[in-house]
Amino acid sequence: MTAVEKAIETLKKNGYKYTDKREQILSIFANENRYLPAKDVHVLLKESYPTISYDTIYRNLYTFVGLDVLEETELNGEKMFRFGCMHEGHHHHFICTTCGMTKNIEMCPMNFFEEQLTGCEIDSHRFEIFGKCEKCSKKRPK
Template identity: 50%
Template structure:
């Protein structure tokens, strides 16, 4: 997702534009990895020294609610990344060393398989993540 698209989404849903929100979104747009809230706070405090962890988390939750950010949990900690620009169904490979992600478009779960085993269950969506170490981190 582009920063301009994210800011437009905020505006269309009735939330105000602030420089802090733009800077947070830009941080995620510049990174191709999941980022913990602590790292977001450290980055933001350079320009906004009085910024609280609560403010960071409120905005991260809002961005996730508006599908600006995606969330996962690594090592018991929530981490966030900008929502993928692709509209096609895909999943992620996530490097445990650096947090970088790669898309893969093969889906191991089919709605037909679930419907056959659980006919009364209506699938609304799913998420599949594979954790490991990327080629760059293996080299280093």
């Protein structure tokens, strides 16, 4: 079963209707396999759905996030989305600020922070590193 098929199944299990637009949004994320801002999704959908609004796209993106189909992060004040990571086990991500590509980081720095926060109760955490991937850093003018 593909990621898109699993996502559609999750939608249906949670009482959401199947629509061609939803499937196409999910297909964009499956094909791109990286973080994308809503504006990029909008541009890619405009060909098939010229009248689609940002509101429709955002509403669907946040529905997918709420169902753990998509992950979200923020880069320079802009929300970015991608398919939920299928990697097993606790890990974090490096995210390329140019192309949105991600790499898994297997190490978690929480032990260091827990030592700094004695007496505090940590409910959750997220750790992301932003920069340029190997491919994008080679493209930079010297």
